Amino acid sequence: MKAAVLSLPILWLLRRIFLPYLWKDIDFFYRSTRYLKFVENSLNSDPPFLMLDMFYQQVSSRPQKTFIFYQDEVYTYKDIDLKSNQLAWTLKQYTKLQEGDCAAVFLGNEPAFIWTWLGLAKIGCPMACLNYNIRAKSFLHCFKSSGAKVLIAAPELQDAVEEVLPALVEDGVQVFYLSRESPTIGVDSLLDKMDFASDESVPRSYRSQVNGQSSALYIYTSGTTGLPKAAIISQGRLLISSSISTLSGLTSEDVLYIPLPLYHSAGLMIGVRGCIQQGASLVLRKKFSVSQFWDDCRKYNVTVFQYIGELLRYLCNTPKKDNDKDHCVRLAIGNGLRADVWKEFIQRFGDINIYEFYAATEGNAAFFNYTGKVGAIGRTSFLFKFFRPYQLIKFDVEKEEPVRDNAGHCMNTANGEAGLLIGKITEKTPFVGYAGDKSQTEKKLLIDVFQKGDLYFNSGDLLMEDKDGFIYFHDRVGDTFRWKGENVATTEVADVIGMTDFVEEANVYGVAVPFHEGRIGMVSIKLKEGKNFDGEKLYAKVVEYLPNYARPHFVRLQDAIEVTGTFKQRKVGLVQDGFSPLTIKDPLYVLDENEKCYKPLDLSTYNALVDRKSKL
Structure with missing residues (x-):
């Protein structure tokens, strides 16, 4: 007995050394499997208990x-219920929408986005969430890919609607402004009709065929490498989506601040859907404002x-204030947070629990950083992998395809080696x-990966897993480029450049150079307010932290870095622009090894490079 008692501290110490995250792994596994069981039971009930039922x-x-x-x-749960009833009855009266038909919304962040979504759900119609920034060709592509029969648009987007209206009318699409009058011939108004509509409950018979496999939403990919694609979000997937906010600890007592666009999955499926799951309150911001962020948090008593x-x-780049820690925020849920910003944010704004996660709108693999490990996007374990099987495989970034062995099978990466995530x-x-x-x-499918007939989803993301089971984001396929036989990860280079004191933001990419294989590094930089570009200082920074092949050879100064609706940097246009001073009006600089600085790129230097008179 005495020996057993004495051995307890030893066992505790051994666990701390060799299995330091054991209890957190077990706890997370238990909570996540319990939530998935809840989803399974909800889908298998008769009738199925879906998102709308949770709202009810x-x-x-x-x-x-x-x-x-x-x-x-301020809108209560009952207010939104009644408003969505009016929307549902209006659509039944003034449109030809039937159960299963899609309607598209072209709206910004406003309460109408949410009650429109719920109203459509009440009549069994999926909703296509159009990015309010798209125009012309991209607009029509997105709209038509969803097969929508009705468009509901914000009146302030009149110009964008009128631009594509002839094509919509030709296809028999009914178009409405979310207003009480319409200035556009061929577009009807909606709010005036809703004013006279009933707010009585909508019978379940209007959605009697909706089940877990039915389409609930169409959420569009960012389109950073082409036209956006409409990811199909089923009712079952919509139920699972709130697992992230639930596992983060969101409760009915919380007030969740959503500055992200509702047309994407984070704001709508994790944010709004998570609040519906828990009965929490949400603060909707039309657009993110760095100057108003903390004032909003204080005004609404935001906790998450x-x-x-x-x-x-x-937020970290704003001038420091005495009241930086004067708020009620306890949780932050999101992704894409760099380790250095993570540390700076906590130090400056207080002990906020940050829950970083990785998930793709359409993907079947996800990770969650439930331990708070700075810099990691998630954690894995043998339990996790058993229920949600994934692999990181070797990937040729130049050919943009997985590396296969002589038998034609893909190969797993080693710990610490970046690989393509497949689920x-x-x-x-x-x-x-x-x-x-x-x-x-079909392009997102990988077949015969490890054995004949197996099937995997290609995430398009390069991740890295360390020996302790933590997952780190490395880069997106297409963002990594190859130069001098080496792979260059743009995010790693951008992190180094971002440490320079005059750099507000850096967007790294590779550009083609005539008569050279691969792509050489280039960076677009936005300067901090009041700062000037310092070519010597930037040169010293990249030489100190980056190998020769990874150092950007060209610099382009821009007033603003173009991003998508989810704040992902756009690179395609920059890559196409190249580095020619003949076509680019922005200031350009070139790395000069002899002078140990980045100097202005003039026409003679440019010609010497493209004519191979200067070596790269």
């Missing part, structure tokens, strides 16, 4: 609880907020694909 549950149990704060407006990594960097497609981890062009779905 909250309306019933807390009708006067505030659901949405928006500017100076969503982020994209860039947002936290913007095994099974009944419990499906990949539904995209609406419209089936070839887009």
Whole structure:
């Protein structure tokens, strides 16, 4: 007995050394499997208990609880229920929408986005969430890929609607402004009709065929490498989506701040959907404002907020204030947060629990950093991998395809080696694909990966797993380029350049040079306000931290770095622009090894490079 008692501290010490995250792994596994069991039971009930049923549950149990704060407006769960009823009855009266038909919304972040979504769900119609920044060709591509029969648009987007209206009318699409009058011939108004519509409950018979496999949403990819694709979000996937906010610890007592666009999965599926799951309140911000962020948090007593990594960097770049830690925020949920920004944010704004996660809108593999490991996007374990099988495989970034052995099989990467994330497609981890062009779905499939007939989803992301089971984001396929026989990860280079004191933001990419293989590094830089470009200082920084092949050879100064709606940097246009001073009006600089600096790129230097008179 005495020996057993004495051995307890030894066992405790051994666990701390060899299995330091054991209890956290077990706890997370238990909570996540319990949530998945809840989803499974909900889908298997008769009738299935879906997102809309959860909303009804909250309306019933807390009708006067505030659901949405928006500017100076307040909406309870009951308010939104009644408003969505009016929308549903209006659409039934003035459109030809039937159960299963899609309607598209072209709206910004406002309460109408949410009650429109719920109203459509009440009549069994999936919703296509159009990015309000798209125009012309991209607009029509997105709209048509969803097969939508109705478009509901914000009146302030009149110009964008009128630009594509002839094509929509030709296809028999009904178009509405979310207003009480319409200035456009061929476009009807909606709010005036809703004013006279019933707010009585909509019978379940209007959505009697909706089940877990039915389409609930169409969420569009960013389109950083082409036209956006409409990811099909099933009702079952919509149920699972709130697992991230639930596992982060969101409760009914929380107030969640959503500065992210609702047309993407983070804001709508994790944010709004997570609040519906828990009966929490949300604060809707039309657009992220770095100057108003903390004032909003104080005004609405925000306890949780969503982020994209860039947002936290913007906040860290603001002038320090005495009240930086004067707020009620306890949780932050998001992705894309750099380790250095993570540390700086916590140090400056207080002990906020940051829950970083990795997930793709359409993907079947996801990771969650439940330990708070700075810099990691998630953690894995043998338990996790058993239920959500994935692999990191060797990838040739130059050919942009997986590396296969002589037998034609893919090869796993070693710990610490970046590899392409692929998720095994099974009944419990499906990949539904995209609406419209089936070839887009087929392009994301990998067949005969490790054995004949197996099927995996190609995430397009390069990740790295360390020996302790932590997962780190490395780069997106297409963002990595090859120079002098070496792979260059743009995010790693951007992190180094971002450490330079005059750099506000850096967007790294590779550009082609005539008569050279691969692509050489180039960086677009936005300077901090009041700062000037220092070619010597930047040269010293890249030489200190980067190998020769990874150092950007060209620099382009821009007033603003173009990003997508989810704050991902756009690179395609920059790559196409190249580094020619003949076509680029922005200031350009070139790395000069002899003078140990970046000097202005003039026409004679440019000609010497393209004519191979100067070596790269």
